[in-house]
Amino acid sequence: MSEKQVFSVGDVVKMKKAHPCGSFEWEITRTGMDFGLKCKGCEHAVMLPRQKFEKAVKEIVK
Numbered sequence: 001m002s003e004k005q006v007f008s009v010g011d012v013v014k015m016k017k018a019h020p021c022g023s024f025e026w027e028i029t030r031t032g033m034d035f036g037l038k039c040k041g042c043e044h045a046v047m048l049p050r051q052k053f054e055k056a057v058k059e060i061v062k
């Protein structure tokens, strides 16, 4: 995705790789230097540095 892509808390994003639970979709719970994400499949929560997050995202679902 473009580095100029704007992400907001509450957005649902689709990742390039599936979570072990089988879901590709995550909800953004925090933005900034680090991004907070919650898996839509199993509700597992993670924190990722922005750069790593941007490389892992395929598209914004909503």
Ligand SMILES: [Zn+2]
Pocket (backbone or CB within 6 Å): 019, 020, 021, 022, 023, 039, 040, 041, 042, 043, 044
């Ligand atoms: Zn999951």
